[in-house]
Amino acid sequence: MNPLDYPVRHSGRIGVLLINLGTPDAPTAPAVRRYLAEFLSDRRVVEVPPIAWQPILRGIILNTRPKKSAHAYGLVWTEHGSPLAHYTRRKAEKLADAFGDGVIVDWAMRYGSPSIADRLAALQAGGCARILLAPMYPQYCAATTATANDKAFAVLASRRVQPAIRTLPPYHDDPAYIGALKGSIEGALAGLDFAPDLILASFHGMPERTRALGDPYYDQCIATARLLGEALGREVRVAFQSRFGRAKWLEPATDRTLAELPGQGVRKLAVVAPGFSVDCLETLEELAIRGRQSFLDAGGSDFAYIPCLNDSDESIALLRGLLARELAGWVPAS
Numbered sequence: 001m002n003p004l005d006y007p008v009r010h011s012g013r014i015g016v017l018l019i020n021l022g023t024p025d026a027p028t029a030p031a032v033r034r035y036l037a038e039f040l041s042d043r044r045v046v047e048v049p050p051i052a053w054q055p056i057l058r059g060i061i062l063n064t065r066p067k068k069s070a071h072a073y074g075l076v077w078t079e080h081g082s083p084l085a086h087y088t089r090r091k092a093e094k095l096a097d098a099f100g101d102g103v104i105v106d107w108a109m110r111y112g113s114p115s116i117a118d119r120l121a122a123l124q125a126g127g128c129a130r131i132l133l134a135p136m137y138p139q140y141c142a143a144t145t146a147t148a149n150d151k152a153f154a155v156l157a158s159r160r161v162q163p164a165i166r167t168l169p170p171y172h173d174d175p176a177y178i179g180a181l182k183g184s185i186e187g188a189l190a191g192l193d194f195a196p197d198l199i200l201a202s203f204h205g206m207p208e209r210t211r212a213l214g215d216p217y218y219d220q221c222i223a224t225a226r227l228l229g230e231a232l233g234r235e236v237r238v239a240f241q242s243r244f245g246r247a248k249w250l251e252p253a254t255d256r257t258l259a260e261l262p263g264q265g266v267r268k269l270a271v272v273a274p275g276f277s278v279d280c281l282e283t284l285e286e287l288a289i290r291g292r293q294s295f296l297d298a299g300g301s302d303f304a305y306i307p308c309l310n311d312s313d314e315s316i317a318l319l320r321g322l323l324a325r326e327l328a329g330w331v332p333a334s
């Protein structure tokens, strides 16, 4: 069948597609290899010409990293699969309940499955003539937000009948987001058996060059942390994690910060990851396992990792509000 003639039913329903990064299908080296091959071939993620990058990716990275990463995934894998996929699916299910009939809420991954192509097709087949794409990133980054939307538009480029499309903007400084983080952090702190000397907000890093070229991600992370600090009435220190490759990444680096803080008198620490809408490898393994160990090895006495908003009631209320604002004027078919 000509892809332009993909069957579409029109009922004037509204679709919402939550889009997250992607994750391997299993915590095994072959599955991680497939996932990383797709992820790290995205020119929004690695901004190096393919002629220079692909030999490095295929020759070195895809032959060494999958085994190491598969081990790390194994440490955080759950009975429901990858935490990233599990929490993203739960968010979609709970939002579907919150919106009720008329709005179909689905979820997809930029890399791996369920694919954006499949889920957009399902929304169109389900009668959605209007679709809100909702990349699950509070802070805009071309390597995350833009590539999610790019993929959806690339899929629709092959359709004769396109739905009307809107996209969820970043919400890094939205009072509802800051309020949800504040509530979640205060709740977690109340349950600790120690009072942290400091709260460290760890955001995923990106190459410094991308910032110099105009990506607003860094500024939005800083704004989130400042607003959160004001809301909590205490210092929230920022660091950037998950450095990848040899280029200079945003600083200060989370791993170095965790190793240095005890020497600066911070012995009791709480770490939060406000840039991740759900817990994943980067939070559960890099922060809560490896980060904890390096802080304690450096002389820290107490460490707490505060979970992401995940599928908590607060996160559903937050997203319902953010999405409803973008859906304004799109009246569901009765």
Ligand SMILES: C=CC1=C(C)c2cc3[nH]c(cc4nc(cc5[nH]c(cc1n2)c(C)c5CCC(=O)O)C(CCC(=O)O)=C4C)c(C)c3C=C
Binding pocket: 021, 022, 023, 024, 036, 044, 045, 046, 065, 069, 082, 084, 137, 141, 143, 144, 204, 205, 206, 207, 217, 242, 244, 275, 276, 279, 280, 281, 282
């Ligand atoms: C939340 C924002 C994210 C930004 C910004 C981001 C940029 C970015 N990431 C890489 C390389 C890797 N990221 C990896 C995992 C990963 N990254 C994010 C989020 C952001 N990335 C998440 C949520 C995850 C976890 C996925 C999961 O399955 O749980 C990985 C793979 C992990 C590994 O093999 O160790 C890599 C590699 C780059 C180069 C980049 C900026 C340009």
Ligand SMILES: [Fe+2]
Binding pocket: 204, 242
């Ligand atoms: Fe990443």
Ligand SMILES: [Fe+2]
Binding pocket: 242, 281, 282, 286
């Ligand atoms: Fe990482």
